[in-house]
Amino acid sequence: MKLNARRAVCASFLLIFAGVSHAQPATTPADIAMSADAMQAPAGAAKSDRALSRAVRRALSRAQGLDVSGVFVRSRDGAVTLSGTVRNGDQIRQAEEVARSVQGVNSVSNRLTLFHGGNG
Numbered sequence: 509m510k511l512n513a514r515r516a517v518c519a520s521f522l523l524i525f526a527g528v529s530h531a532q533p534a535t536t537p538a539d540i541a542m543s544a545d546a547m548q549a550p551a552g553a554a555k556s557d558r559a560l561s562r563a564v565r566r567a568l569s570r571a572q573g574l575d576v577s578g579v580f581v582r583s584r585d586g587a588v589t590l591s592g593t594v595r596n597g598d599q600i601r602q603a604e605e606v607a608r609s610v611q612g613v614n615s616v617s618n619r620l621t622l623f624h625g626g627n628g
Contacts, residue, residue: 557583564588564610571606574599578623581607586614593623 560583568576578593588607594600604618 553585557585560586560588560610560612564607564613567606567610568603571602574602574606576603579603579620583613586612587617588613588615589617589619591619593621595623597622 561581564583565576565579565581568574568579568581575595579590580592582589582591588610590603590607594603600618600620600622603620604616607613607616607618
C-alpha cells in the first residue's frame with residue numbers, strides 16, 4: 509500500500525513538473541508584435557487623440573439642449589466615435605453636427621442610441 513502511495517506521489521510530481529516545463533512563456537510572439545506596433549505609432553498621436561476627444565466633449569457640453577451625461581467620445585487620427593445614450597432622436601443628429609464642427613475632426617461615427625430609462 510505504501511508503495512502505491514509513493515508511486516502516486518511521484519507520478520503527480522512528474523506530471524506537474526512536465527506541465528510547468530512546457531508552459532508557454534509569458535511573452536508570446538503575438539505580444540511582441542503588438543508592442544512593436546504600439547512603439548511605431550508617433551509619440552504625440554495618443555496625446556492628440558485625447559486632446560481632440562476633449563475638444564469634441566467640450567463642444568458637446570456647450571451645445572444648447574444637448575444632454576451629454578450619457579455620451580462617450582473617442583477619437584483616433586481625426587476619426588471621432590460617439591457612443592452612449594441621449595434622451596431624444598434630435599440629440600443624436602445634433603451631437604453628430606456639433607462633433608463635425610470641431611476643428612481636427614475628419615469623420616464622425618455616430619453610435620448614439622435613445623435612452624429608454626430604468627432597468628428594463
